[in-house]
Amino acid sequence: MNEQKNEIMTVQMFLETVKNRILNRDEQHDFLAEAKSVNMTDGGFWYEYTEILRSLPPSNNMDLRPNGSLMAAEYASSRCYEFMPNIPGALAERILVLEMLTYGLGSVISTGFNPFAEDTPHFHQRFLNARDAYRAIVIDATQKIPEDPWFLEKKLQLEEDYGLGE
Numbered sequence: 233m234n235e236q237k238n239e240i241m242t243v244q245m246f247l248e249t250v251k252n253r254i255l256n257r258d259e260q261h262d263f264l265a266e267a268k269s270v271n272m273t274d275g276g277f278w279y280e281y282t283e284i285l286r287s288l289p290p291s292n293n294m295d296l297r298p299n300g301s302l303m304a305a306e307y308a309s310s311r312c313y314e315f316m317p318n319i320p321g322a323l324a325e326r327i328l329v330l331e332m333l334t335y336g337l338g339s340v341i342s343t344g345f346n347p348f349a350e351d352t353p354h355f356h357q358r359f360l361n362a363r364d365a366y367r368a369i370v371i372d373a374t375q376k377i378p379e380d381p382w383f384l385e386k387k388l389q390l391e392e393d394y395g396l397g398e
Contacts, residue, residue: 243272243277247280247281247284250263250266250281250284250285251284251287253301254284254285254287254288254289254295254301255289255290256289257289257291257293257295259295259297259300262299263285263295263299263300263301263303263304264298264299264300264303264304264307265299266304267281267285267304267307267308268307272311273315274315275312275314275315275316275319275322278308278309278311278312278314278315279312279316279321279322279325281308281312282305282308282309282312282325282326282329283325285301285302285304285305285308285329286301286302286305286309286325286328286329286332294332294336296333296336296337296340296347296348297348298348298354298358302329302332302333302336303333303358305329305332305333306329306330306333306362306365308329309322309325309326309329309330310326312325312326313325313326313369318376320373320377320380323369323372323373323376323377323383324373324382324383326369327366327369327370327373327383327386330362330365330366330369331366331386333362333366334359334362334363334366337355337358337359337362338359338363340355341355341356341359363394366390367390367394370383370386370387370390371387373386374386374387
């Protein structure tokens with residue numbers, strides 16, 4: 233019993249540390265490497281971790297670095313989806329992350345300015361990968377839960393913004 237309680241406390245401390253790094257806009261931290269090092273098989277953990285990683289600091293600036301919190305959120309949301317593929321909340325978290333990533337990367341591309349010069353050759357590909365994953369998860373969600381108005385709205389928005397029907 234104490235071991236389980238200690239594990240829960242350790243997980244909560246880890247999540248709180250991640251939240252503080254995001255709130256303080258820690259641009260030196262490798263959120264993606266950290267996420268990939270986590271060895272958890274609990275979908276609930278990945279759900280909560282995704283929520284924290286996709287949150288924005290008080291400045292409302294997205295961390296679009298290749299190893300930033302939004303790329304880590306994309307990884308965490310894929311793990312969440314892996315463990316809970318039919319849970320509406322897991323589908324919604326994945327959609328929200330991929331939507332943020334797609335629109336964020338797309339906005340940077342449309343300005344013609346890439347603040348991540350070291351990643352220029354891969355930047356456009358990250359956008360295309362995010363957009364394709366966004367499309368796939370929205371279609372998956374609307375097929376699994378066809379009557380859900382939120383998922384249907386996301387599908388319509390995706391089609392309007394990117395012309396990507398089924």
